[in-house]
Amino acid sequence: MAKVMMKGNEAIAKAAILAGCRYFMGYPITPQNEVPEYFSRELPLVGGTFVQAESEVAAINMVYGAGASGARVMTSSSSPGIALKQEGIGYCVKGEIPCVVVSMMRGGPGLGTIQPSQSDYLQATRGGSNGDYHIPVLAPGSVQEAVDFVKESFEIAQCYRTPVMVLCDGLIGQMMEPVELDHEPTKREMPDLSTWALGYSPKGKTNTVINLDIDAPNCEKENIRFFEEKYPAIEKNEVRWEEFMMDDAEYAFVSYGTTSRIIKNAVKALRAEGMKIGLVRPQTLWPFPQKPFENKNIKKWIVGEMNMGQMVPDVQLACGRKEDVLFYGRTGGMIPTPEEYIDFVKKELGGAK
Amino acid sequence: MVTDDKRVRIISGHYGSGKTEFAVNYAARLARQSDHKIAFADMDIVNVYFRSREVRDKIMAMGIRMIDSSVGAGADLPAIPAESFAPFEDKSYEYIIDLGGNDVGTIVLGRYRQWIDLAETDFFMVVNIFRPDTNSVEKIISSKESLEQASGLQVTGLINNANLARGTTAADLLKAETMLSQVSRQTNVPIKYTSYVEEIVTDMTEEIKKQLSGEIIPMTYFMRETWM
Incomplete structure (x- = not known):
């Protein structure tokens, strides 16, 4: 059609x-x-x-x-x-x-x-x-x-x-x-x-x-x-999820909905600079996907949402490493830009290594 | 030429036809070509997102007087400021009015009816044939009639704005050309412009352009973010 x-x-x-x-x-x-x-x-x-x-x-x-x-x-x-x-x-x-x-x-x-x-x-x-x-x-x-x-x-x-x-x-x-x-x-x-x-x-x-x-x-x-x-x-x-550029990823965003689209642009930009980063996109939030978080290659998970970090505990529980989960988001009706995520990653993780 | 259109240009169309994207691009083109003062009014009382007031700063940077809601860009209130009257009366202005969609969107014009001089007003209807309610000759004509009934104005020009967002091809515009030509023949309303986003329709050729009616308005995205 x-x-x-x-x-x-x-x-x-x-x-x-x-x-x-x-x-x-x-x-x-x-x-x-x-x-x-x-x-x-x-x-x-x-x-x-x-x-x-x-x-x-x-x-x-x-x-x-x-x-x-x-x-x-x-x-x-x-x-x-x-x-x-x-x-x-x-x-x-x-x-x-x-x-x-x-x-x-x-x-x-x-x-x-x-x-x-x-x-x-x-x-x-x-x-x-x-x-x-x-x-x-x-x-x-x-x-x-x-x-x-x-x-x-x-x-x-x-x-x-x-x-x-x-x-x-x-x-x-x-x-x-x-x-x-x-x-x-x-x-x-x-x-x-x-x-x-x-x-x-x-x-x-x-x-x-x-x-x-x-x-x-x-x-x-x-x-x-x-x-x-x-x-x-x-x-x-x-349970459903999408993995985007995760094959050789060492860092991963976790995001859903519109924010995940914004983040896909950030992933592409960071990849272009040589950073091995991907995105796990839960498509069901309950049940929350557990399998993608068994990935032991991921050094840091970066949660991105339009809120103050409501999914963070689910990611912490799924990956089992509370200290390795970071968060960046906007709230109150504000929409983050790809550049904000790129800057956040560079600031927190130092960008391409 | 956009400078040849009547002094007051009312941009209407079916809900989701791409009126605002067209209106802002039209304004940008007029600002480049015209020596007159230009005013742009966001009279959209239907949409809650993607209204031209969201790009107020960009419109003002074109040297255009921006008229929009007096209660902030984010409010869910159909408020239109008294300033909207000014460019009807002050004829030193070229005036572009960006309406909300459908007959509902044109209702706002009722307030200004006695200031609208038909001799100096163009009432454009933007059409995207990939919208389910304007995907046939019959539906486009019926949509045109309901816009005319609600506004009390006659459509003076059709605008071929066929698009599937970032998936638009030159063939899509040609398909719309065929359909809109038929509408044009049946209604005696000319296709004034064909508009498309240049960076998206990469397969456009000079040969195809010749087959498209009206002046071509190459657009850039003002309303659609890079990630959309």
């Missing part, structure tokens, strides 16, 4: 519809407004339903209902809006509701700025909701990858019966890029809707979706099932 130019937010909504999403509930917030705008225009044309809810809290709970009924459903928001949705995301975890949540991060904390940021890494990967849980978090690095990851997210959500978050910085949503829309997601074995979804109960059985456990022993049993069965399966099957 020929490439088309799309803005990230539009492309995300388009990809969701192509993935079979027919329900979207959300509440406007910059910089993701083109997502609901696109759905509001396009969903009715394919027999779907768009609801502008009265709040983010209402939206995520409508998602709970649609997802419990076996529908492919999405909501999206930006940082403070995602904060509001957290309770509902936890409910979706407990109810094992397949759904996709797009988080288009802006500068925080609080109302913050409308400029791009990655300062909700911890909110996404450590859970802003209550209880013992994880949700898969996919972090696209381009508009094309946003399209592909949205499609994957619907498959992952339904396969493991879990909310899935697509975590983007605002630039991914606002950037205009050529995309191909016909990439097929990986096929996964899906639980049949008749085994769990409301409205699909086979004769003589009633499917239920439950959030309240009256008994603690049962709640514990369910939690253990998640941690012994569901999460290990996701960790095994769904």
